[in-house]
Amino acid sequence: MSKENKVTDLQDIISHAKEYGFVFPSSEIYDGLGAVYDYGQYGVELKKNIQEYWWKSMVQLHENIVGLDAAIFMHPKTWKASGHVDAFNDPLIDNKDSKKRYRADVLIEEAMTKIEDKITKEVDKAEKKFGETFDKAMFLQTNPNVLRNKEKVATIEARFKKALEDSNMDELKQIIVDLEIVCPISGTRNWTEVRQFNLMFSTQVGAIADESETIYLRPETAQGIFVNFLNVLNTSRQRIPFGIAQVGKAFRNEVVARQFIFRTREFEQMEMQFFVRPGTEMEWFEKWKETRMAWHKSLGFAEADLKLHKHIKLAFYANAAVDIEYNFPFGFKEIEGIHSRTNHDLTQHQNMSGKKLQYFDHELNESYVPYVVETSIGLNRTILAVLSNSYKVEKLEDGTERTVLNFPPFLAPIKAAILPLVKKDGLPEKAREIMNELKFDHLCFYDEKDSIGKRYRRQDALGTPFCITVDHDTLTDNKVTIRDRDTMKQERVDISELRRIVGEKVDWRKAVK
RNA sequence: GCGGGAGUAGCUCAGUGGUAGAGCAUCAGUUUCCCAAACUGAAGGCCGCGGGUUCGAUACCCGUUUCCCGCUCCA
Numbered sequence: 347m348s349k350e351n352k353v354t355d356l357q358d359i360i361s362h363a364k365e366y367g368f369v370f371p372s373s374e375i376y377d378g379l380g381a382v383y384d385y386g387q388y389g390v391e392l393k394k395n396i397q398e399y400w401w402k403s404m405v406q407l408h409e410n411i412v413g414l415d416a417a418i419f420m421h422p423k424t425w426k427a428s429g430h431v432d433a434f435n436d437p438l439i440d441n442k443d444s445k446k447r448y449r450a451d452v453l454i455e456e457a458m459t460k461i462e463d464k465i466t467k468e469v470d471k472a473e474k475k476f477g478e479t480f481d482k483a484m485f486l487q488t489n490p491n492v493l494r495n496k497e498k499v500a501t502i503e504a505r506f507k508k509a510l511e512d513s514n515m516d517e518l519k520q521i522i523v524d525l526e527i528v529c530p531i532s533g534t535r536n537w538t539e540v541r542q543f544n545l546m547f548s549t550q551v552g553a554i555a556d557e558s559e560t561i562y563l564r565p566e567t568a569q570g571i572f573v574n575f576l577n578v579l580n581t582s583r584q585r586i587p588f589g590i591a592q593v594g595k596a597f598r599n600e601v602v603a604r605q606f607i608f609r610t611r612e613f614e615q616m617e618m619q620f621f622v623r624p625g626t627e628m629e630w631f632e633k634w635k636e637t638r639m640a641w642h643k644s645l646g647f648a649e650a651d652l653k654l655h656k657h658i659k660l661a662f663y664a665n666a667a668v669d670i671e672y673n674f675p676f677g678f679k680e681i682e683g684i685h686s687r688t689n690h691d692l693t694q695h696q697n698m699s700g701k702k703l704q705y706f707d708h709e710l711n712e713s714y715v716p717y718v719v720e721t722s723i724g725l726n727r728t729i730l731a732v733l734s735n736s737y738k739v740e741k742l743e744d745g746t747e748r749t750v751l752n753f754p755p756f757l758a759p760i761k762a763a764i765l766p767l768v769k770k771d772g773l774p775e776k777a778r779e780i781m782n783e784l785k786f787d788h789l790c791f792y793d794e795k796d797s798i799g800k801r802y803r804r805q806d807a808l809g810t811p812f813c814i815t816v817d818h819d820t821l822t823d824n825k826v827t828i829r830d831r832d833t834m835k836q837e838r839v840d841i842s843e844l845r846r847i848v849g850e851k852v853d854w855r856k857a858v859k
Numbered sequence: 860g861c862g863g864g865a866g867u868a869g870c871u872c873a874g875u876g877g878u879a880g881a882g883c884a885u886c887a888g889u890u891u892c893c894c895a896a897a898c899u900g901a902a903g904g905c906c907g908c909g910g911g912u913u914c915g916a917u918a919c920c921c922g923u924u925u926c927c928c929g930c931u932c933c934a
Contacts, residue, residue, distance in 0.1 A: 357927065365870050365884080371925080378907095378925055430934080440860055440931080538860065545933090566934070600933070606926095609933080661934050676928085685934080722934090746895075768891045799894035806894095815893070827893080834894070 356675040359730075359737050360606055362749065366807055368392065368733065369607060381603030381610050388808055389729070391759030391789060396645075396728055397593055399756065399854055400616045403641055404591045407858070411589035411618060412582050416570025418595060419551065419561055424569050427698035428691060429663070430546060430562075437510075437518055440538040448529075450518045450540045454506055457525045458499055465495050515540040547597045547611075563597040568720060570594070571619045572691045575703055586705055586716055587630065589620040593725065605676055607726045614725035621716035623707060624689065630719045631666050631686045638682055638721050642670055644857040645728075646754045647735055653678050663690035670723075672731040681731055682723035689715040732757060736809060751809030752832050756854040760810040761788035765801050767817040769794045777816040780826065780841060784814075787849060806831055812848060 363369040368389035372382035385393055405413045425431045437450040468491050473480045486492055502521065509517035519540045528535050547563040564570065571590045578590055593616045603609050622630045635654070642652055650673070657667035666686040671678040692715045696703040704713045736751040755761065764781040766773035774794050781792045791810065793801050798815065805813055813829040820826055820841075827836040828847065839847055 360926085361870060380925070428934090438860080438932085541860075568934085598933085604927085663934080667934090680933095683934085687934090742894085744894090748895075765893095767893070770891070797892065797894085797896060799892090799896075801895090802893080803895045817893075829893080836893075 356606060359675065359733055362737060362751075362807070363389065363733060381600075382612060383607050383610065388759040392732065392753070392757060392809075393725065393729055395757045395759070396732065397614075397616065397725060399857070400641075400723070400725075401591070401593065402854065403858065404589075404616075404618050408589065410584060410587065411591050411620075412578060412584065414571060414574055414578065414590050414592045415594065416567070416574060416592060418564050418597075420564055420569060420573065422561055423698055424573060424695075425546065425562055425565075427694040428569050428572075429694070430565055437515060437540050439519070439522065439540045450515075450522065451506075451510065453527050454502070454518070454521055454525070457527050458502055458506075461495050461499050461502075465492050465499075468492050468495075545598050545600070547599055565598050566596050566722075567592050567594045567615045567617050568619060568691070568722065571617065572695055572703075572718075575621070575692060575695075576701065579705065586707065587620060587622040587626070589618050591616075591618040593617075605674075607730050608674065608676075608679065610726060615722055616725050616728075617720065617722045619687075620719045620721070621705070622719060623710070624714055624717045627686045627688070627717040627719055628666060631668075631684065634719055634721050635668055635684050638684060638723075639670060642672070642681070644754075644859075645732060645735075645757070646752075647672060647731065651735065655680070661685070663687050672727075672734075674731065675734055679727075680724075681727045682721065685720045685722070687718040687720050689717050691718060692716065748803055748806055750806040750831065753809040753811070754857060755811040755852040756857055758809045758811050758852070759789065760791045760805070760808055761852045762812045762814055762848055763791045763793055763801070763805045763810050765792075765798060765813055765815045766794050767798055767815055771818065772821060773816050773818070776820055780814060780816065780844065784844065784848065787845060788852065802829060802834075812851065814844065814848075 360369075364371075366388060367386035370384045370386050371378040372384050373379050401413070405411050439448055439450045439453065465486075468489060469482060469485060472485050472489070473482070486496075502525065505517065505521055508514070509521065516539075519537065522537060522540070523535070526535065529537075546565050548560050549563065551561050571592055574590070578584070582588075594614065595612060596615050597612050600609060600611055603611050620630060620634065639652065639654070643649065653671045653673070655669040655671050655678070657664075657669070660667055664685050665688050668684050669680040670682040670684070672681045692703040695701075696715060702713075703715060705716050706713045732753065733751070736753045738750050738752060740748050740750060742748060751758075753759075762784060764777045764784070766777040777792065777794070781790055784790050791805070791808075793804070795801070796804075802813055809831070811831045813831070815827045815829060815836075817827070824841050825838050826841055826844070827838050828844075829836045
């Protein structure tokens with residue numbers, strides 16, 4: 347856990363993850379696909395274990411939280427209601443000198459405002475000049491400067507509207523050029539082309555490509571929960587406050603997908619939407635903030651590597667938001683967001699669908715649209731955090747080094763390696779016996795190749811918490827040694843006790859406490 | 860998308876205008892050992908891809924692609 351051993355280079359983690367079968371670049375034999383990754387034989391186990399731990403922590407341990415698995419495809423109206431169709435579509439332009447990016451539509455709107463300001467100034471000037479006798483309406487209709495500017499604005503507005511309607515990026519660029527808009531930072535007109543950024547992936551359902559059949563890959567899993575609110579409410583016998591949890595893939599066509607598996611266009615979210623009585627949302631927001639922070643600590647993250655980041659600028663639907671950030675090799679970055687989403691989503695869906703998404707509160711004797719507190723964690727980010735946190739290159743007393751992934755045992759892909767000290771004298775057979783028993787409880791790994799030391803180190807690099815070694819004495823006393831990954835200490839135990847001992851050591855219960 | 864850096868064996872990296880090397884890892888064997896032991900042998904590369912210069916390019920030039928870093932973006 348010491349900071350000295352903490353590797354700050356992401357590259358080391360990427361290499362290790364690839365070399366030991368955790369994460370591979372997607373379709374690598376074809377040169378890979380940008381920012382897409384596949385999980386290898388140990389990565390998939392780690393991922394599954396994290397996901398399962400989250401699920402148990404949220405669903406199994408909370409009587410008032412139930413699970414859900416909604417489809418990735420959803421009715422297109424879902425994304426109109428949620429605001430994604432409008433908010434996830436921006437025409438963007440870069441200034442090559444200042445390297446700043448702007449929304450093209452905002453730049454044009456600002457330029458139009460400037461021209462309108464000129465008109466206002468002209469009017470003010472005239473008003474001062476003529477005093478009481480000033481006829482504003484007449485002035486606006488006759489003053490040549492005003493008329494010229496008014497026409498200019500009208501022309502631009504017409505072009506601008508049409509360009510937006512036609513999604514004509516070239517025309518937007520041309521308007522920016524014609525208006526001689528300069529970058530506020532660099533002061534230059536050295537612009538790139540305007541590009542439309544569609545943050546949602548779309549595809550067609552049905553064999554005939556028709557506009558009405560364009561559907562989106564969900565950009566967040568939350569909406570699958572909101573549209574099922576009534577279904578769950580009617581069938582789960584839950585009463586407010588209660589939550590719906592879901593793990594699933596979401597897709598965002600990010601402008602920049604970077605930093606290994608931290609930001610990818612295809613990613614997996616673990617979300618829980620908690621429905622509460624209006625007015626109580628801040629209490630629940632605080633409660634979930636603490637609960638989720640404790641969960642992250644249970645993954646073995648040091649307190650110093652976790653941080654709460656409060657949003658100052660809130661999304662339009664939220665009335666409170668906080669991120670849980672982890673100290674990645676590239677700095678503190680968000681792993682999980684906790685948002686008080688008010689009744690925005692349900693209200694939007696209620697309006698769009700015409701279905702009443704309300705809850706009748708017997709205590710208050712009234713119906714209302716519940717408020718929502720959301721906890722939304724990125725599974726891939728959590729994997730990266732666990733990998734970063736676990737990856738250590740340790741200097742041993744004898745001067746050698748060892749690379750170890752000190753995962754919490756309940757997250758480790760392989761729980762135990764079964765190793766005969768030598769490959770003869772009946773030791774492999776005895777080890778196989780143990781393997782055949784333990785494999786029903788845990789993912790185990792049998793290895794008889796190379797020296798025992800090398801095999802220990804190999805398991806260290808995979809993060810296997812326990813190595814069970816069969817030696818010559820085992821044949822007579824029925825005892826084996828259990829070697830601890832972190833302390834490298836060995837303990838001699840009875841074979842009959844193995845199931846219990848290993849079972850206790852890798853029990854997730856210990857993490858929850 | 861802009862700028863910078865880098866792509867040579869599974870990993871870490873050498874290398875030279877004359878068609879490639881080390882260490883580790885992998886596989887087979889010998890050794891039978893409690894913390895990356897030794898030995899023998901094997902396999903593994905269109906030197907990221909395409910084009911240009913050249914008698915000849917892994918090397919020099921251009922383009923492209925992928926990754927990393929910074930900016931940007933981030934419901």
